[in-house]
Amino acid sequence: MTTHPQNIEPQKTVRWWQFALIGVMIMMFILFAAGLGRDTKFIPSPLIGKAAFNFDLKRLGAEKQIKLSDYKGKIVVLNFWASWCVTCREEHHILLESSKALQPSGKVQFIGVNSKDTDKAAFGFMDKRGHFPYPSVIDRQGRMALEYGVYGMPETFFINKNGVIAAKHIGALTHKILADKLKQAEAVQ
Amino acid sequence: MSGSLIEIGLGATSLSLIIAVASMILAFLSLHRGAPSFLHAARHGMILIAVLTTIGCFTIIWSFVIKDFSVLYVAQNSNSQLPLLYRLTALWGAHEGSLMLWLWYLATFSAIAVFVHWKSHPLSMPYVIMTLAGLQIGFMVFILFLSNPFIEVHPALPDGKDLNPLLQDPGLAFHPPTLYMGYVAFSIPFAFAIAALARGQSGREWVVTTRRWTLFAWVTLTSGILLGGYWAYYELGWGGYWAWDPVENASLMPWLTGTAFLHSIMAQDQRNLFQTWNVFLIITTFALSLLGTFLVRSGVLTSVHSFAADPGRGAYILLFLIVVSVIAYGLLIWRGHRLIGPHKVSNLVSRESALLYNNLLFVAAAIIVLTGTLYPLAIEVLTGERVSVAAPYFNKVMAPVMLGIVLLMGIGPLIPWRKSSYTKMQKQFTIPIGLAVLISIVSYFLGATDIIAMIAIGLVGFVLASTSLDIIGAVKAHRQVTDRSWLSSLSVLAGNNQRRYGGFIVHLGTLVLIIGVIGSAFFKEESTVNMKPGDQVVSGPYTLTYKTIVPQKGPNYSERMAFFDWKKEDGTTGTLTPSKRNYPVTQTVTTEASILSTLVGDLYVVLGNEHGKGEVTTRVFWNPLVNWVWIGWMIILFGVLFAMTKRAPKIVSTPNKKPTKEVLV
Numbered sequence: 001m002t003t004h005p006q007n008i009e010p011q012k013t014v015r016w017w018q019f020a021l022i023g024v025m026i027m028m029f030i031l032f033a034a035g036l037g038r039d040t041k042f043i044p045s046p047l048i049g050k051a052a053f054n055f056d057l058k059r060l061g062a063e064k065q066i067k068l069s070d071y072k073g074k075i076v077v078l079n080f081w082a083s084w085c086v087t088c089r090e091e092h093h094i095l096l097e098s099s100k101a102l103q104p105s106g107k108v109q110f111i112g113v114n115s116k117d118t119d120k121a122a123f124g125f126m127d128k129r130g131h132f133p134y135p136s137v138i139d140r141q142g143r144m145a146l147e148y149g150v151y152g153m154p155e156t157f158f159i160n161k162n163g164v165i166a167a168k169h170i171g172a173l174t175h176k177i178l179a180d181k182l183k184q185a186e187a188v189q
Numbered sequence: 190m191s192g193s194l195i196e197i198g199l200g201a202t203s204l205s206l207i208i209a210v211a212s213m214i215l216a217f218l219s220l221h222r223g224a225p226s227f228l229h230a231a232r233h234g235m236i237l238i239a240v241l242t243t244i245g246c247f248t249i250i251w252s253f254v255i256k257d258f259s260v261l262y263v264a265q266n267s268n269s270q271l272p273l274l275y276r277l278t279a280l281w282g283a284h285e286g287s288l289m290l291w292l293w294y295l296a297t298f299s300a301i302a303v304f305v306h307w308k309s310h311p312l313s314m315p316y317v318i319m320t321l322a323g324l325q326i327g328f329m330v331f332i333l334f335l336s337n338p339f340i341e342v343h344p345a346l347p348d349g350k351d352l353n354p355l356l357q358d359p360g361l362a363f364h365p366p367t368l369y370m371g372y373v374a375f376s377i378p379f380a381f382a383i384a385a386l387a388r389g390q391s392g393r394e395w396v397v398t399t400r401r402w403t404l405f406a407w408v409t410l411t412s413g414i415l416l417g418g419y420w421a422y423y424e425l426g427w428g429g430y431w432a433w434d435p436v437e438n439a440s441l442m443p444w445l446t447g448t449a450f451l452h453s454i455m456a457q458d459q460r461n462l463f464q465t466w467n468v469f470l471i472i473t474t475f476a477l478s479l480l481g482t483f484l485v486r487s488g489v490l491t492s493v494h495s496f497a498a499d500p501g502r503g504a505y506i507l508l509f510l511i512v513v514s515v516i517a518y519g520l521l522i523w524r525g526h527r528l529i530g531p532h533k534v535s536n537l538v539s540r541e542s543a544l545l546y547n548n549l550l551f552v553a554a555a556i557i558v559l560t561g562t563l564y565p566l567a568i569e570v571l572t573g574e575r576v577s578v579a580a581p582y583f584n585k586v587m588a589p590v591m592l593g594i595v596l597l598m599g600i601g602p603l604i605p606w607r608k609s610s611y612t613k614m615q616k617q618f619t620i621p622i623g624l625a626v627l628i629s630i631v632s633y634f635l636g637a638t639d640i641i642a643m644i645a646i647g648l649v650g651f652v653l654a655s656t657s658l659d660i661i662g663a664v665k666a667h668r669q670v671t672d673r674s675w676l677s678s679l680s681v682l683a684g685n686n687q688r689r690y691g692g693f694i695v696h697l698g699t700l701v702l703i704i705g706v707i708g709s710a711f712f713k714e715e716s717t718v719n720m721k722p723g724d725q726v727v728s729g730p731y732t733l734t735y736k737t738i739v740p741q742k743g744p745n746y747s748e749r750m751a752f753f754d755w756k757k758e759d760g761t762t763g764t765l766t767p768s769k770r771n772y773p774v775t776q777t778v779t780t781e782a783s784i785l786s787t788l789v790g791d792l793y794v795v796l797g798n799e800h801g802k803g804e805v806t807t808r809v810f811w812n813p814l815v816n817w818v819w820i821g822w823m824i825i826l827f828g829v830l831f832a833m834t835k836r837a838p839k840i841v842s843t844p845n846k847k848p849t850k851e852v853l854v
Contacts (some may be wrong), residue, residue: 012454
């Protein structure tokens with residue numbers, strides 16, 4: 001129905017917009033690809049550089065209280081976990097391996113915070129995936145998570161020798177992240 | 190028992206992937222082998238995929254309904270105490286389900302499009318099916334391998350983590366699905382544009398055929414965006430409805446280019462102009478829809494919409510985006526020249542040149558939003574610093590562009606195609622211009638001291654006046670020949686010309702919406718005060734007295750509710766009860782604004798922190814004319830529905846430029 005001459009092919013010349021379009025497309029893709037690698041969960045926490053909340057909580061599976069101040073002089077790796085937290089399963093073996101490797105030196109102490117969980121579920125989790133070679137404290141109501149401004153499970157705080165929060169990580173740990181954050185905790189006075 | 194149900198969903202979705210691949214190959218082969226049975230099989234495939242993905246979605250929804258916490262997605266996004274409505278809408282409460290919904294829309298629209306346009310577009314059909322099946326494959330692979338909502342956990346979890354409390358609101362329950370619907374509906378015109386490009390077919394066929402799809406996509410995207418604003422206004426409690434957040438911007442960009450497209454296809458329909466440009470616009474609109482999904486789901490941008498971000502998923506969506514844009518833009522660059530017709534815009538004052546300016550302004554607006562949205566990302570990639578581009582940039586730069594668009598709204602639809610003359614325009618626009626100037630001056634003395642506000646108010650008056658004069662003129666002329674009453678004359682005119690009058694109604698709705706935006710942007714009052722029981726604060730025409738604060742209990746939350754008495758200047762009184770809710774399962778606190786909503790404006794009260802002895806920080810807003818935004822939206826909806834009643838003229842596929850074998854018999 002259109003009345004164009006159908007047998008005439010318009011002349012093909014390279015136009016400026018074709019170059020512009022290709023250029024813009026490539027630039028955008030580079031920008032997005034570069035943006036992907038970023039740690040988007042990085043939120044400068046107001047707690048970093050502040051004294052860590054000195055908790056005094058019951059130990060999971062034992063009639064014993066645990067205080068943060070008991071570990072003054074050591075770097076404390078405080079890991080919030082729960083049996084219902086799926087990402088915690090990802091970092092579980094990393095916690096097991098690195099705590100076994102690091103704790104014997106006496107410089108680093110790992111502490112778990114079992115948050116908003118039941119003892120039974122927590123033990124079920126550890127029976128299946130391996131028991132932590134370090135104590136966990138019970139935070140049934142999630143009060144402790146609130147004190148530390150925990151944003152999502154798992155979350156790990158690195159507290160230096162003086163009881164000051166030096167670094168934190170949201171999400172599953174890797175060996176590299178753990179090493180980096182520990183370095184930060186060592187560096188801070 | 191129920192475990193097997195979700196497995197059926199997984200099975201159905203997996204099967205649909207295989208069928209999509211098969212359909213794509215069959216559609217491709219039908220081009221070369223010329224076997225119509227191949228294309229028929231591909232069509233059946235598209236319809237089967239729609240059925241299978243429906244089953245997939247249904248199994249997830251049903252798992253929410255029966256609280257099956259052995260399904261990981263259900264356990265992560267609902268809770269045994271969550272009300273049924275929100276268990277139903279929890280499908281799109283997080284990443285995995287949102288994408289499933291995306292896929293379901295795509296599969297359903299594809300099936301409808303293939304079914305409806307089958308007879309009239311046999312030559313485009315192989316390309317349309319290939320495009321749509323390709324898009325489906327992209328999403329299916331993503332869903333099945335990277336963000337699977339069908340994963341089970343054994344043993345089942347005792348209870349779920351609950352849905353994000355911010356999503357537990359009727360406004361939000363419908364915001365994401367409407368928005369996605371708009372995004373996905375653009376895939377149909379997109380597929381037809383790709384077919385036109387691949388065939389080198391330059392006529393008006395594809396734009397006429399997909400006009401209703403475009404209108405549908407546009408109106409759902411508009412509604413999705415406005416529903417988001419509505420939700421933000423009533424649920425988020427910061428007193429506004431639009432904040433230039435990156436995720437909001439991500440939805441605005443395809444809206445801007447989509448609106449440009451909606452206008453410029455008229456020029457291709459009526460005058461066979463802008464063929465390549467229209468293809469560019471629809472590709473860009475669809476690519477920006479995908480980009481919106483990418484930005485929201487990859488966590489590349491920092492936004493209040495803090496969805497779980499996952500770089501693996503982000504990398505996949507980026508790859509998908511690259512494949513789609515390279516193919517689509519590549520085709521445009523390679524084949525675009527074949528679309529160019531013999532016609533040109535011949536006169537500077539004509540309907541087509543008004544459409545051209547309209548398009549330039551809309552695309553400029555899209556570029557402004559894109560730049561502002563990506564600037565922080567670029568800075569961070571280049572320097573490692575974190576910056577954010579906030580409302581002041583967008584407001585300043587967008588305001589003049591938007592004013593230009595409003596001005597064109599009052600001129601473009603009223604001047605003829607091809608050529609108008611200055612003397613004619615003088616006659617047509619002298620009265621409206623005079624009126625606009627008068628309204629601006631009056632508004633200044635009524636308190637509109639901001640120059641942008643003054644111009645905006647004047648322009649709204651201008652458009653209303655010029656459009657009314659035009660309609661009155663048409664009705665007068667009609668009455669002279671038919672001797673009908675004014676009203677029946679108008680209804681006959683509108684009934685015979687749904688597209689034009691539907692457009693007028695949409696423009697009227699847009700003006701009402703703009704009035705709401707002007708009122709709430711330029712004339713709002715805001716105060717933050719610490720109040721003790723008995724304290725008073727004045728906001729707009731109201732005096733607010735703080736009474737007391739008390740604890741209350743809801744189904745899955747506890748709250749602190751404050752009581753305020755309000756008294757208007759004219760003596761009417763009432764009570765407002767803002768509250769702060771605590772959801773114990775997710776440990777989230779939300780603020781519930783209390784709003785006295787009238788046509789003149791909203792009195793909006795939100796609670797901040799408590800300081801003991803009943804003292805509480807209170808934010809009080811007076812937001813004039815906010816309701817006009819939502820009323821404008823309703824008028825727009827009506828106008829689009831009215832315009833859509835016009836059936837697309839029956840168009841038979843024009844033959845390909847290069848002779849190819851007839852595919853169908």
